[in-house]
Amino acid sequence: MNEYSPTSVVVLAGGISHERDVSLRSGRRVADSLRQHGISVELRDPDASLLSYLTTTRPDVVWPALHGASGEDGALRGLLDFIGIPFVGSTSGAARLAWDKPTAKVLVSRAGIATPRSISLSRDAFRELGAQSVLDSLTDELPIPLVVKPAQGGSAQGVTLVDDRSALPRAMVDAYTYCDTALVEQKIVGTEIAVGIIDTGDGPVALPAVEIQPLSGVFSFEARYNAGETRFYTPARLDPAIAARAAEVALLAHTTLGLRHLSRVDLIVDASGTPWFLEANVLPGLTETSLLPLALEAAGHDLGWVYSALAEAAIRGD
Amino acid sequence: MTNGHSPSESGTNLDPWYDLYADRTAGLSASEVRALFAVASRPEVVSLAGGMPFVSALPTELVGGAFAKVMRDEGPQALQYGSGQGIPQLREHILEIMALEGIRASVDDVVVTTGSQHALELVTKLFINPGDVVLAEGPSYVTAMVVFKSFQAEVEHVMMDDHGLIPDALRQRIAEVKAQGRTIKFLYTIPSFSNPAGVTLTWERRLEILEICRANDILVLEDDPYGLLYFDSPPPQAMRSVEEEGVIYLGTFSKTLAPGFRVGWALAPHAIREKLILANEAAVLSPSSFSQYMITEYLNTADWRGQIDTFRGIYRERRDAMLSALDEYLPQLSWTVPNGGFYIWATLPDHLDSKAMLPRAVRELVAYTPGTAFYADGSGRNNMRLSFCYPTPEFIREGIRRLSVVINGELDLLRTFSQTSPLRTVTPARDAKLGIVSPPSNLA
Numbered sequence: 001m002n003e004y005s006p007t008s009v010v011v012l013a014g015g016i017s018h019e020r021d022v023s024l025r026s027g028r029r030v031a032d033s034l035r036q037h038g039i040s041v042e043l044r045d046p047d048a049s050l051l052s053y054l055t056t057t058r059p060d061v062v063w064p065a066l067h068g069a070s071g072e073d074g075a076l077r078g079l080l081d082f083i084g085i086p087f088v089g090s091t092s093g094a095a096r097l098a099w100d101k102p103t104a105k106v107l108v109s110r111a112g113i114a115t116p117r118s119i120s121l122s123r124d125a126f127r128e129l130g131a132q133s134v135l136d137s138l139t140d141e142l143p144i145p146l147v148v149k150p151a152q153g154g155s156a157q158g159v160t161l162v163d164d165r166s167a168l169p170r171a172m173v174d175a176y177t178y179c180d181t182a183l184v185e186q187k188i189v190g191t192e193i194a195v196g197i198i199d200t201g202d203g204p205v206a207l208p209a210v211e212i213q214p215l216s217g218v219f220s221f222e223a224r225y226n227a228g229e230t231r232f233y234t235p236a237r238l239d240p241a242i243a244a245r246a247a248e249v250a251l252l253a254h255t256t257l258g259l260r261h262l263s264r265v266d267l268i269v270d271a272s273g274t275p276w277f278l279e280a281n282v283l284p285g286l287t288e289t290s291l292l293p294l295a296l297e298a299a300g301h302d303l304g305w306v307y308s309a310l311a312e313a314a315i316r317g318d
Numbered sequence: 319m320t321n322g323h324s325p326s327e328s329g330t331n332l333d334p335w336y337d338l339y340a341d342r343t344a345g346l347s348a349s350e351v352r353a354l355f356a357v358a359s360r361p362e363v364v365s366l367a368g369g370m371p372f373v374s375a376l377p378t379e380l381v382g383g384a385f386a387k388v389m390r391d392e393g394p395q396a397l398q399y400g401s402g403q404g405i406p407q408l409r410e411h412i413l414e415i416m417a418l419e420g421i422r423a424s425v426d427d428v429v430v431t432t433g434s435q436h437a438l439e440l441v442t443k444l445f446i447n448p449g450d451v452v453l454a455e456g457p458s459y460v461t462a463m464v465v466f467k468s469f470q471a472e473v474e475h476v477m478m479d480d481h482g483l484i485p486d487a488l489r490q491r492i493a494e495v496k497a498q499g500r501t502i503k504f505l506y507t508i509p510s511f512s513n514p515a516g517v518t519l520t521w522e523r524r525l526e527i528l529e530i531c532r533a534n535d536i537l538v539l540e541d542d543p544y545g546l547l548y549f550d551s552p553p554p555q556a557m558r559s560v561e562e563e564g565v566i567y568l569g570t571f572s573k574t575l576a577p578g579f580r581v582g583w584a585l586a587p588h589a590i591r592e593k594l595i596l597a598n599e600a601a602v603l604s605p606s607s608f609s610q611y612m613i614t615e616y617l618n619t620a621d622w623r624g625q626i627d628t629f630r631g632i633y634r635e636r637r638d639a640m641l642s643a644l645d646e647y648l649p650q651l652s653w654t655v656p657n658g659g660f661y662i663w664a665t666l667p668d669h670l671d672s673k674a675m676l677p678r679a680v681r682e683l684v685a686y687t688p689g690t691a692f693y694a695d696g697s698g699r700n701n702m703r704l705s706f707c708y709p710t711p712e713f714i715r716e717g718i719r720r721l722s723v724v725i726n727g728e729l730d731l732l733r734t735f736s737q738t739s740p741l742r743t744v745t746p747a748r749d750a751k752l753g754i755v756s757p758p759s760n761l762a
Contacts, residue, residue, distance in 0.1 A: 016363065018677055021356035047361075123731065131735045155353075158677065169738040176731055177677040213329065225348040228336035233329040289332050 004312040006060040009034055012076075014045035017068025018178060019155050022225065026286035027065035029293070030307055034063070037304030039311075046070065055083050061311045062087040065286060067154055072099045072282045086314040088307075094258035095282045101151050101183050104257060108277045111256040113249055115277040116268075117142060118185035120151050123176050135168055138184060145187035148172060150179035154281060156221050161187065185278075190270035192219060193236045195250035196284065196295040197263045200309035201318045204254050206247035207295035209267075211236035227289050234298035238269060246275040253280050261310050261318075264292050341448075342468050351688065354676055358685035364717030366640075367685040369513065369660050370708045373576045375632050376625065381576075384615040392611050400607035402599035404430020404583070408610045411617040412583050416569060419545050420555030423562075423585050429594045430605045434543060434570040434582030439465050440597045441539060441566055441584065445503045446471045451495050453505040455483050457663070457692030457701070459513045459541070462506055466694075472500070473694035480654065482519030483507060485526040492534050504537040504566075510553035511544040511659025514692050514703035518657060521554035528561045538565045543573050544659035546626050549634040553658065563587050571613055573660075574626050579609040633660065639711035640704060643718035648725060653704075660707035663689075665700060666725065672702040675728050684720035 011034070013027020014020055024045075031041045042059070044050065046066065054062065062085055064071050078092035090098065098104050102120035109115050119138060126134050139146075145163040148171035149156075158178035160171035175182035196207035211233035214223035223229045236243060250265035257263075257280055264284030267275040284292045296306055358365040388396050403409070409428040416423065431437040446452070448470035454463065456475025466473050474495055477487040488505070495502055505527070509519035519527070531538050540557045558567035570582035586594055598605070616622065640662055644653055653664040666672060673688035689701025706714055 014360075016357055016360050016683070018354060018357070018680055020360070021353040024356065045360075123734065127730075127734045130737065132737045135738055169735045173731055173735060174674055177674060177728075178681075211329075221353065222347060222349060225353070228331045228333035229347075231329040231331050233327075237327075294330075294332075 004315045006311045008040050008059040009061055009063050010042045010059045011063045011065055012046050013065045015066045015070040017070050018157050019067035022155050023067045029286050030065050033304040033307050037308045054085055061314050088261055088310045088314045090260045090282045098257045098280045098282050099152055101279050104280055108253045108256050113277045114274055116186040116188050118183055120181055120183045122181045142186050147185045147187050148175050149183050150175045151181035151183045152179050161218050188268045188270055188276045190268045193267050194291040195265045196292040197254045199261055201313045204251055206251050208235035208298050209246055210234045210291045210295050242273040249275045253277055342470050354680050357680050363683045364713050365685045366704045366717050367687045369705050371573050380620045384612050388611045388615050396608045396611040400604035402595045402604055405610045408614045420559030427585055427591050429584045431582050432605050433580045434568040437568045437582055437584035440594055442469050444593050451500050451502045457514050460691045463694050480517050482517050488530055502536050504539045505531055506539045508541045511656050514661050515663040516654045516656030516661045518553045524557050532564055540565050541568045543570045546574055548658035550657055581609045581613055636706040639714045640706040643715045647718050647722035660705050662704045664702050664704055668700055671699045679724045682720045682724050684717045
């Protein structure tokens with residue numbers, strides 16, 4: 001115990017985003033881990049009473065386990081800043097940059113990180129310019145296969161791997177049901193990995209990369225949240241030099257985006273060994289089938305210790 | 319056994335037992351749609367998805383009084399194991415309730431179960447071998463199909479219209495299935511205020527369907543959760559009222575009292591009833607004694623018929639609110655007009671896909687159940703079930719208004735993409751992924 005050790009932690013989970021169910025699972029897992037570490041935890045689903053509750057009870061720290069818009073777009077984090085309650089994870093501004101996948105890709109690309117060619121298209125762009133014309137231009141420049149995803153959001157919701165030109169319109173429609181902007185990205189063939197980053201006060205550290213091999217071939221929502229549907233290799237089966245390069249890239253993405261405490265950077269390593277940046281997650285999944293806990297355990301960390309250490313870092317203002 | 323949590327050269331799939339699951343568990347998995355329903359529990363969301371009875375209309379003092387009396391007078395029995403068939407006093411009351419729908423039976427032929435859902439599972443367990451066929455209305459109750467599939471039955475749907483199951487369609491489907499050399503075990507039907515379609519099978523059709531099933535040695539599984547919850551006039555009498563040997567009748571207290579008790583029943587022909595009791599004991603030893611004593615006390619002392627009248631009035635008002643809102647906000651849809659029960663079945667323009675549209679609905683803070691949930695064969699993409707049982711009339715109206723925003727947004731999106739090649743498909747294909755067959759008339 002030290003002066004920064006949290007005695008009261010509020011874990012936020014749930015919300016009204018598409019990822020509510022995943023968030024509830026993450027939140028329960030974080031709360032359980034902290035409790036096993038001897039910390040008093042209040043698990044709350046954010047609602048209209050949250051801010052007054054926090055200002056009244058003044059917990060040592062808030063541990064947001066909110067996925068989706070309410071937790072990752074920066075709004076709640078900004079409000080926590082306003083009321084002066086420390087919280088685990090990235091600041092509002094950084095969260096907003098990472099939350100928007102096209103913006104994050106531009107920023108990391110400027111830092112020299114490879115990221116698949118892509119275009120982000122609003123619904124209005126199709127309406128104004130004509131869907132056929134836009135799709136024709138798009139496929140002229142970006143060869144099939146493509147990945148279509150909502151510009152914001154996680155858990156692979158609304159994501160489609162398009163390996164046939166005729167499936168592209170449906171993929172666009174599916175992405176737009178989640179978000180008014182879609183990201184159409186060239187599909188990079190290679191080894192899919194996720195690199196967790198944690199920073200408990202001594203600077204960001206890359207965890208062993210987790211290699212993802214879904215049975216269905218696509219790391220879909222179902223492949224993510226049904227145990228048994230995906231095989232994970234930790235550390236990833238990469239040449240050590242390439243693994244080290246992937247870790248460097250993930251750390252560079254984390255710092256370039258100004259992320260704090262924890263993140264998960266999703267990469268694909270192609271046949272030449274180049275890691276391609278796909279996206280960075282401000283609040284990665286923390287469920288029993290999620291990648292960051294898997295990497296933490298593979299690295300020999302106790303989840304309760306790590307989650308508690310992150311809370312301490314937040315209290316210290318690291 | 320594959321390796322589990324220990325990362326190794328062969329990796330981990332996070333489930334060390336993955337290769338050991340029975341074949342019947344296929345389909346028991348987390349899905350994106352199911353995850354979206356988690357949002358429906360939030361108060362900001364108007365949920366037209368679930369079929370939750372409005373239990374707040376039940377006077378709490380009635381339940382509280384029953385609890386106090388049961389604990390005072392029959393505590394030791396109520397807290398003890400019971401018989402696999404259920405307590406006789408409750409079964410007597412069940413006869414009284416079934417008589418309201420024209421059923422006469424012996425108390426010996428009633429088996430109390432843990433909700434009628436469990437009776438459904440027990441009957442399926444008794445009759446279904448892998449590959450056997452269950453005939454069901456199209457659309458049919460989603461969780462019944464989950465049960466059928468879990469016993470590896472093949473569900474074959476039979477078309478219905480505003481008057482329920484279509485006898486000629488039943489004859490045709492039976493002939494088709496038999497010609498394929500497959501075995502039909504039973505017809506599963508919700509003849510009164512069906513879930514999800516809300517329609518009611520006419521008396522003439524009830525008789526005709528019983529005759530068809532009798533002629534083809536097909537058992538009828540009559541599920542009747544909503545029969546007493548009529549609005550304007552009672553439905554025809556239960557099919558079981560005229561056929562004793564060929565019908566297993568399922569009833570429940572979940573809709574006329576409260577689902578929290580988890581008490582339902584099966585009324586079965588003698589031979590089947592014996593097996594049901596044994597299967598019930600094997601599964602749960604005995605249905606909850608406590609719940610049975612509570613319900614018995616409630617039925618002994620409360621004006622339960624009056625309470626059902628109260629429920630009818632509440633649900634009638636909510637149905638009217640939904641119909642009125644649909645008229646006002648969504649004239650481009652068609653829908654059924656139920657005379658009882660909990661549900662309206664809405665049909666969207668052909669090319670709309672209610673399942674794909676659900677995330678947009680969640681963004682607009684309204685939830686419904688996509689039509690595909692009610693078919694075993696992927697049909698129903700341009701349908702949705704709208705439940706009016708739980709939200710207040712004001713919330714129903716607001717929910718339908720939000721739904722109109724969702725549907726209009728989707729129509730706008732599809733209009734945008736209607737010039738692309740897949741949208742020019744000319745063959746009607748309700749179950750195609752895009753579901754778009756031609757520009758709809760209201761977009762042309």
